[in-house]
Amino acid sequence: MSALLAASRLIDAISRFMGKLSEYMVLFCCLISAGNAIVRYAFNYSSNGWLEIQWYLFAFVVLLGASHALRNNEHVRVDLIYGAVSDKAKIWIDIIGLILFLIPVCVFLTWLCWPFFAISYQQREISGNAGGLIRWPVKLILVAGFALLSLQGVSELIKRIAALTGTIQIDTKYEKPLQ
Numbered sequence: 001m002s003a004l005l006a007a008s009r010l011i012d013a014i015s016r017f018m019g020k021l022s023e024y025m026v027l028f029c030c031l032i033s034a035g036n037a038i039v040r041y042a043f044n045y046s047s048n049g050w051l052e053i054q055w056y057l058f059a060f061v062v063l064l065g066a067s068h069a070l071r072n073n074e075h076v077r078v079d080l081i082y083g084a085v086s087d088k089a090k091i092w093i094d095i096i097g098l099i100l101f102l103i104p105v106c107v108f109l110t111w112l113c114w115p116f117f118a119i120s121y122q123q124r125e126i127s128g129n130a131g132g133l134i135r136w137p138v139k140l141i142l143v144a145g146f147a148l149l150s151l152q153g154v155s156e157l158i159k160r161i162a163a164l165t166g167t168i169q170i171d172t173k174y175e176k177p178l179q
Helices: 002-043 048-071 087-122 136-164
Strands: none
Touching: 002 048, 002 136, 048 136, 087 136
16 A cells, blocks of 8 residues: 555645646736737737637646646535535545546546547647647647546545555545535
8 A cells, every 4th residue: 555655645746746837827828818918909919829829828727737626625526415424435435436437537538639639749730820839739738637637536546545444544624615
């Protein structure tokens, strides 16, 4: 179990790094968006490349920040019974959800996105917009995001199993979002 927990810590560190990087990407996205607006209205000039980089950065934030959200237990839940059961039951709900839903779906999406990226890379696909960007980097983000979310799911599974065996303590507290 100690080797698995060490692997879990490594995956958590990668997710933490990607989460921190995603936070900076939000700032860059805001700055680029503001810059685009200022240039468009002040100088009557626009660039498709700068507009496209905004959605590239947004894809980066969402797809690579998802594992960070899962690691921090800040992901979206369907809280029908989770808040009303014991900590041990919460751990079992998490384990079942990870094994039956999150990990298989993320692995499948990683597998589906790979050819989408590979074809784009091989064909040197670029945007159809004048001055647009190459497309394969954002398609690679799809692969990387789902792969990292799969890995984080495995990390969470390891931690939940370790918690069931009494090897570690985990916080199962989940705060429902304000509606």
